[in-house]
Structure formats: C-alpha cells, structure tokens
Amino acid sequence: GNSVTQMEGPVTLSEEAFLTINCTYTATGYPSLFWYVQYPGEGLQLLLKATKADDKGSNKGFEATYRKETTSFHLEKGSVQVSDSAVYFCALGQAGTALIFGKGTTLSVSS
Amino acid sequence: GAGVSQSPSNKVTEKGKDVELRCDPISGHTALYWYRQRLGQGLEFLIYFQGNSAPDKSGLPSDRFSAERTGESVSTLTIQRTQQEDSAVYLCASSPGGGTSGSRAQYFGPGTRLTVT
Numbered sequence: 001g002n003s004v005t006q007m008e009g010p011v012t013l014s015e016e017a018f019l020t021i022n023c024t025y026t027a028t029g030y031p032s033l034f035w036y037v038q039y040p041g042e043g044l045q046l047l048l049k050a051t052k053a054d055d056k057g058s059n060k061g062f063e064a065t066y067r068k069e070t071t072s073f074h075l076e077k078g079s080v081q082v083s084d085s086a087v088y089f090c091a092l093g094q095a096g097t098a099l100i101f102g103k104g105t106t107l108s109v110s111s
Numbered sequence: 112g113a114g115v116s117q118s119p120s121n122k123v124t125e126k127g128k129d130v131e132l133r134c135d136p137i138s139g140h141t142a143l144y145w146y147r148q149r150l151g152q153g154l155e156f157l158i159y160f161q162g163n164s165a166p167d168k169s170g171l172p173s174d175r176f177s178a179e180r181t182g183e184s185v186s187t188l189t190i191q192r193t194q195q196e197d198s199a200v201y202l203c204a205s206s207p208g209g210g211t212s213g214s215r216a217q218y219f220g221p222g223t224r225l226t227v228t
Contacts, residue, residue, distance in 0.1 A: 103153035
C-alpha cells in the first residue's frame with residue numbers, strides 16, 4: 001500500500017542554517033505530495049504542495065520538488081529562523097482517499 | 112470565510128463514558144476527514160466522507176468508533192465506552208473534493224484534545 005517515510009527528528013539548527021527534511025514515498029499511480037506544518041499549540045497548516053512530477057512547491061522560503069525517479073519530496077529552506085520551529089509532516093494524496101502522513105519531524109531553531 | 116471549526120477544544124472524560132466530537136467544515140467543501148493524533152505520533156486516518164457517497168470507514172480502530180455527516184455540513188465523531196488509549200487529539204479536515212480530490216489540499220481544524228481518565 002501507499003506510505004510516506006520522513007526523516008526522524010528532532011532536527012536542531014542555528015538560525016540562518018540550511019534545512020533539509022527528507023521525505024520519500026511509495027505509491028501506485030501518480031499521487032500529489034504535500035508538506036504540512038504544525039506550530040506549537042496550533043493546528044496543521046498546509047505549507048506547500050506539488051501535484052505532478054518535477055513540480056516545485058514553495059512558500060515562506062520553503063521549497064520541495066516532486067521527484068518521481070527517486071520517489072522523494074524533500075523539504076528545504078536556505079536560511080531558517082527561530083519562528084520556523086515546528087513539526088513538519090510530509091503527506092501523500094490520491095483521488096478518493098484520505099491523506100497519508102509521515103510521522104512528522106520536529107525542527108528546533110535556536111538564535 | 113471561516114475555516115474548519117471543531118468543538119469542544121478540550122474534553123476530559125471518565126473511562127467507559129461516551130463522547131461526541133463535532134466538526135464544521137469549510138462551506139462548500141464536499142470532502143470531510145477525521146484523523147487521530149496521539150502524543151508524539153503522526154496522523155492516523157479514521158474516516159472519510161465524500162458528498163453523498165458511502166463513507167470510507169477503513170481507518171476506524173474498533174466498533175466503538177462511529178461518525179456521521181449531515182449532507183455536506185456538520186460531522187460528529189462518536190466514541191462509545193471510551194478507553195485510556197483513546198486519549199489523543201482528534202482532527203477534522205475538509206477539502207473541495209471532486210474527481211481530482213487527491214491533488215486538493217485538506218484544511219484542518221484546531222482539533223479536540225480528548226483525555227480519558
């Protein structure tokens with residue numbers, strides 16, 4: 001069945017460091033891929049998405065490229081801020097089904 | 112317009128009691144989902160409603176869990192004879208749905224934190 005695997009956390013970085021959170025997936029067909037973010041004490045928010053191979057989703061300085069050849073959707077940001085501290089979830093979606101989420105990666109950024 | 116809302120925001124109940132959790136989706140969204148998030152875990156799919164189709168109940172963990180949806184509006188998730196392992200945050204999400212619903216993002220409510228003592 002379909003699944004999403006993302007890197008274990010926590011990830012601890014200093015402000016302005018480069019961020020990569022790895023996400024790989026297993027799916028039949030052509031899923032859409034998402035990154036959601038959950039800030040402390042808040043609900044899940046969509047961060048970015050990509051609906052087909054080679055698409056790049058981007059938002060708030062974060063980017064992820066849908067790589068079909070490596071079945072990956074890694075999240076990157078060039079310079080993280082303290083306010084980026086949150087839990088990040090990679091997710092996969094296909095028509096007629098609920099999203100399948102990874103287990104989440106906690107990011108902690110210190111000044 | 113308003114986002115997805117859920118009530119109550121917090122619920123503490125005694126083991127063995129029944130609870131009802133409510134979700135109001137974004138107006139016009141035909142698809143509605145319930146998930147469970149245990150402490151430190153990812154999201155676990157529970158049930159999915161799409162328009163007037165039969166719901167996908169494949170994620171419900173036991174027959175103590177059930178959910179209803181009235182048309183394309185409010186949904187209630189009911190947990191009967193609650194157990195301590197039911198303690199979690201219950202999240203509701205909605206999306207516009209439709210034939211290409213896999214590409215459509217889901218919009219989440221703030222969740223209901225359920226504690227079973």
